[in-house]
Amino acid sequence: MFKCLAVLASLALAGQAWSATRDQNIADPVEGVENAVLADAPLVPPPITRKHATKVVVHIEVKEQEGKLADGVTYTFWTFGGKVPGKFIRVREGDLVELHLDNHPDNKMPHNIDLHAVIGPGGGAASTLTAPGHSSVFSFKALNPGLYVYHCATAPVAMHVANGMYGLILVEPKEGLPKVDHEYYVMQGDFYTQGANGEKGLQPFSMEKAISEKPEYVVFNGAAGSLTGDNALTAKVGETVRLYVGNGGPNLTSSFHVIGEIFDTVWPEGNTKATAKNVQTTMIPAGGSAFMDFKINVPGTFIIVDHSLTRAFNRGALGQLKVSGEENKLVYSGKISDEVYLPEGAGVRTAGGAAPVPPKAADKAGRIKLGEEVFKSNCMACHQENGQGVPEAFPPLAKSDYLGSDKVKAIKTVTGGLQGKVTVNGQTFDGVMPAWSLSDEEIAEVLTYIYNNWGNGGADVTSDEVKAHRVAPND
Amino acid sequence: MIKEGLLLLSAAALPCAAADMATLPGGNYSPFFVRKAAKPVAVAPFRLDTTPVTNEEFLNFVTTHPQWRKSAVPRIFAEPGYLAHWRDDLTPPGGRPHQPVTNISWFAAGAYCAAQGKTLPSTDQWEYALTDRGRDAGAVRKQILAWYAVPNGAELASVDDARPNGYGVAGLVGLVWEWTSDFSAAMAGPELRNVGDKNGGLFCGGGSLGAKDAADYASFMRYSFRASLKASYVTANLGFRCASELPR
Amino acid sequence: MKHLVIFCALLFALPALPETPLPSDSLYHLGGHWTDQDGHDTPLNTLRGQPVVLAMAYTRCKEMCPLTVQSMQRIEADWFRRSSMPVRFAFFSFDWVSDTPARLKDYAVNHRIELEHWGFYQGREPAVRELAAALGISFLRDEAGEISHSYAITLLDADGVLIYQQTGLQPDGSDILAKLATVSSSGK
Numbered sequence: 029m030f031k032c033l034a035v036l037a038s039l040a041l042a043g044q045a046w047s048a049t050r051d052q053n054i055a056d057p058v059e060g061v062e063n064a065v066l067a068d069a070p071l072v073p074p075p076i077t078r079k080h081a082t083k084v085v086v087h088i089e090v091k092e093q094e095g096k097l098a099d100g101v102t103y104t105f106w107t108f109g110g111k112v113p114g115k116f117i118r119v120r121e122g123d124l125v126e127l128h129l130d131n132h133p134d135n136k137m138p139h140n141i142d143l144h145a146v147i148g149p150g151g152g153a154a155s156t157l158t159a160p161g162h163s164s165v166f167s168f169k170a171l172n173p174g175l176y177v178y179h180c181a182t183a184p185v186a187m188h189v190a191n192g193m194y195g196l197i198l199v200e201p202k203e204g205l206p207k208v209d210h211e212y213y214v215m216q217g218d219f220y221t222q223g224a225n226g227e228k229g230l231q232p233f234s235m236e237k238a239i240s241e242k243p244e245y246v247v248f249n250g251a252a253g254s255l256t257g258d259n260a261l262t263a264k265v266g267e268t269v270r271l272y273v274g275n276g277g278p279n280l281t282s283s284f285h286v287i288g289e290i291f292d293t294v295w296p297e298g299n300t301k302a303t304a305k306n307v308q309t310t311m312i313p314a315g316g317s318a319f320m321d322f323k324i325n326v327p328g329t330f331i332i333v334d335h336s337l338t339r340a341f342n343r344g345a346l347g348q349l350k351v352s353g354e355e356n357k358l359v360y361s362g363k364i365s366d367e368v369y370l371p372e373g374a375g376v377r378t379a380g381g382a383a384p385v386p387p388k389a390a391d392k393a394g395r396i397k398l399g400e401e402v403f404k405s406n407c408m409a410c411h412q413e414n415g416q417g418v419p420e421a422f423p424p425l426a427k428s429d430y431l432g433s434d435k436v437k438a439i440k441t442v443t444g445g446l447q448g449k450v451t452v453n454g455q456t457f458d459g460v461m462p463a464w465s466l467s468d469e470e471i472a473e474v475l476t477y478i479y480n481n482w483g484n485g486g487a488d489v490t491s492d493e494v495k496a497h498r499v500a501p502n503d
Numbered sequence: 504m505i506k507e508g509l510l511l512l513s514a515a516a517l518p519c520a521a522a523d524m525a526t527l528p529g530g531n532y533s534p535f536f537v538r539k540a541a542k543p544v545a546v547a548p549f550r551l552d553t554t555p556v557t558n559e560e561f562l563n564f565v566t567t568h569p570q571w572r573k574s575a576v577p578r579i580f581a582e583p584g585y586l587a588h589w590r591d592d593l594t595p596p597g598g599r600p601h602q603p604v605t606n607i608s609w610f611a612a613g614a615y616c617a618a619q620g621k622t623l624p625s626t627d628q629w630e631y632a633l634t635d636r637g638r639d640a641g642a643v644r645k646q647i648l649a650w651y652a653v654p655n656g657a658e659l660a661s662v663d664d665a666r667p668n669g670y671g672v673a674g675l676v677g678l679v680w681e682w683t684s685d686f687s688a689a690m691a692g693p694e695l696r697n698v699g700d701k702n703g704g705l706f707c708g709g710g711s712l713g714a715k716d717a718a719d720y721a722s723f724m725r726y727s728f729r730a731s732l733k734a735s736y737v738t739a740n741l742g743f744r745c746a747s748e749l750p751r
Numbered sequence: 752m753k754h755l756v757i758f759c760a761l762l763f764a765l766p767a768l769p770e771t772p773l774p775s776d777s778l779y780h781l782g783g784h785w786t787d788q789d790g791h792d793t794p795l796n797t798l799r800g801q802p803v804v805l806a807m808a809y810t811r812c813k814e815m816c817p818l819t820v821q822s823m824q825r826i827e828a829d830w831f832r833r834s835s836m837p838v839r840f841a842f843f844s845f846d847w848v849s850d851t852p853a854r855l856k857d858y859a860v861n862h863r864i865e866l867e868h869w870g871f872y873q874g875r876e877p878a879v880r881e882l883a884a885a886l887g888i889s890f891l892r893d894e895a896g897e898i899s900h901s902y903a904i905t906l907l908d909a910d911g912v913l914i915y916q917q918t919g920l921q922p923d924g925s926d927i928l929a930k931l932a933t934v935s936s937s938g939k
Contacts (some may be wrong), residue, residue: 056568062683092654093653093654094653094654099669104652104653133584133738133739134654134655134739135649135655136650136651136654136655137724137728137738138727138728138730138731140731143734147585157727157730157731158731159731159732159736159741160727160730160738160740161584161737161739162736162738180712182727182731183723183724183726183727184723184724184727185721186720187651187720187723187724230652230653232648232649232652232653233647233648233651233652235718235720239718331687451520544894545894575778577773577775577777577780578775578776578883579775579776579778579780581780581782586878609884610881610884613881620876627767664827684880685880685891686885686889687884687889687890688889688891688892722846733884733887734881734884735885
């Protein structure tokens with residue numbers, strides 16, 4: 029009973045705290061006025077240091093212009109601030125934001141803006157429908173902290189968004205966010221062109237593909253290659269990186285992942301209260317965001333992807349974080365060595381477990397017959413079907429002067445393995461022959477088979493002989 | 504008195520019906536934003552200019568109606584960008600007489616039409632002319648989307664380049680946006696910014712409005728554009744043409 | 752030919768009264784042919800000379816228009832309680848078909864509106880469109896005669912310049928009252 033009451037009480041208090049934050053932010057007095065510092069992706073305006081709410085004046089200019097979507101491919105982007113994504117806006121809980129939406133006179137289209145940080149009709153869209161050559165102004169108080177998407181919401185909305193009209197606004201919590209060495213801005217979007225992926229030239233928007241949700245391009249920051257090569261994000265070993273990641277859509281959800289890294293902390297869906305730790309891939313919905321911190325321990329190039337993989341490798345959802353600095357072999361050794369790996373039938377190099385016991389041959393003819401099977405299963409891969417070997421790789425067994433009539437040498441070779449230079453029939457070989465963990469009987473059979481084929485003299489090898497002359501494998 | 508006399512004289516001097524007009528038969532058409540009754544709208548037969556009004560035609564108008572020149576027009580009728588691309592009151596851009604005139608406000612467009620004994624077409628009349636009884640609907644939509652897909656060019660095309668549709672009307676799309684007499688009705692209807700919302704009940708009536716075809720992005724854009732305008736606005740790619748009733 | 756002249760004349764009617772030129776952004780540049788509730792021909796610029804609180808509405812409207820008129824009545828009452836400066840209240844009808852002067856007169860009587868400060872006006876379609884356009888008010892008249900329209904109470908100064916527009920519901924009209932207080936009755 030008391031437990032139930034306690035739960036209810038804490039729920040009520042938590043609810044109280046939540047609404048108190050909005051109410052507090054409404055009541056927070058606004059001191060002074062400043063012009064917003066905006067930034068183009070992948071950069072982010074600096075963290076806010078002031079400890080009070082202020083009036084922030086934001087000017088965003090809408091510009092329709094042709095730009096690069098991929099190599100050789102251009103697209104008419106409708107942009108906030110001349111680029112896709114639009115400028116990153118950074119304010120603090122309780123701030124009063126006065127937003128001017130300026131529609132450049134050269135533009136053809138009407139535009140408006142919906143910021144997910146706004147509490148009010150259309151997120152501002154209801155007050156900002158603007159014809160070319162005009163400007164709309166409205167203001168809002170930032171009541172909730174978080175990383176929010178903003179986008180154009182003029183009908184048809186999907187088309188305005190598909191043409192690149194989105195960006196991020198960060199409403200910092202009052203206490204700010206943990207400090208990191210680098211903050212970067214990444215925003216994913218899907219693009220629908222009439223031509224197929226890779227088709228060159230100015231590509232018009234395809235309404236059919238947009239409605240069917242079949243994009244030709246899925247990219248970060250408005251173009252394939254925007255975060256690769258010279259445009260890659262950078263950091264040094266030992267530093268911490270934060271990515272503010274948005275997904276403008278219009279349609280696809282992103283499975284955001286950095287190959288070779290783990291997100292130490294994720295603030296899922298752009299919230300600023302609850303974190304998730306040690307996340308490999310975080311889901312970012314269309315019209316949503318997430319931000320994440322991670323430490324850099326080793327150098328290298330870390331690939332940023334939407335882990336819906338064909339989007340990364342075939343449609344452009346691929347970026348790079350290039351890290352320089354000292355290696356740390358303990359954390360990541362890199363390749364230690366390169367070895368031969370030849371799994372063949374039962375005769376694996378150091379066979380664990382008992383191999384099945386083959387039937388014992390009664391006589392030489394029997395040994396030759398059974399030996400053929402053993403040869404085919406174990407030796408043929410290298411020494412070839414007719415014992416001809418492979419020049420410069422594997423010595424021949426046919427008419428082999430190495431074998432000669434020295435059965436002991438043959439037994440030692442098969443049981444002990446052979447490394448290093450060896451000359452057979454006038455040719456030098458320098459390879460590795462593994463030691464074979466075959467039974468005495470099997471070795472007797474295969475050697476008898478070899479000696480009785482391809483001009484090798486016709487000796488007979490018995491299992492007793494193998495047993496007597498067997499050696500342990502080298503090294 | 505003198506002023507009215509001048510008007511009389513200039514009216515006499517005006518070339519009658521400066522643009523060619525096509526006669527459109529009446530008919531039912533389904534407007535893009537379907538209204539309460541969800542019935543097709545009946546459009547009575549009417550006449551419509553075959554092309555948008557050009558720089559040359561508008562020059563004739565301001566020559567004889569000096570109160571509409573850019574140095575004289577009252578601000579209530581046209582914002583400061585009115586005819587911005589004209590070098591002065593009587594000098595349109597050189598060598599472009601047949602370009603659609605732009606940077607024209609709704610009041611100026613209406614006054615021009617009135618001077619011809621015409622009016623701006625209603626949105627229904629304009630859209631009816633565009634639907635062209637469904638002829639080449641796919642090609643028209645493609646043409647519109649292609650026009651949306653490129654930024655404004657440095658130069659507008661000439662009206663002479665526009666091909667007439669089945670009604671003989673040319674250049675409704677692909678050239679410039681065009682004023683209609685009731686452009687603001689676009690806002691009073693579906694409340695484009697908050698589809699389905701009555702904007703806090705601040706609209707009388709007209710509740711249940713929705714788009715006929717949610718996949719018709721081309722039309723959505725046209726209605727959005729109209730909704731963004733005020734009557735005194737001008738934009739660099741907004742022009743007009745005139746309509747009239749059938750002669751009796 | 753003749754009707755061309757009438758059209759032109761209507762559009763550019765010269766104001767008959769004060770010698771001071773009309774400000775460039777005055778609504779009184781609009782020609783517009785209006786008739787008041789008593790059937791008198793009333794060009795728009797006859798309102799010049801004092802601030803005007805005006806709205807566009809129509810008598811059959813049951814939703815926002817009654818609230819609009821009520822709000823204007825509140826403003827009227829509050830204003831004349833504290834000041835003797837003249838202010839006109841104007842109701843311009845959207846409904847060029849049904850809102851005849853007689854009907855407008857009835858409406859005023861039914862709403863107990865003293866016509867000393869008020870005028871109710873019927874105009875033809877072009878005048879209605881032009882006034883709505885100049886005021887930034889959007890409206891749609893459908894085939895059934897129903898009119899959807901946006902909400903606004905507008906304050907013009909004595910020269911017809913729009914100085915304030917109340918677009919959100921505010922029953923006590925306090926914002927308009929505050930603005931009225933800052934406006935003098937002539938030449939501003």
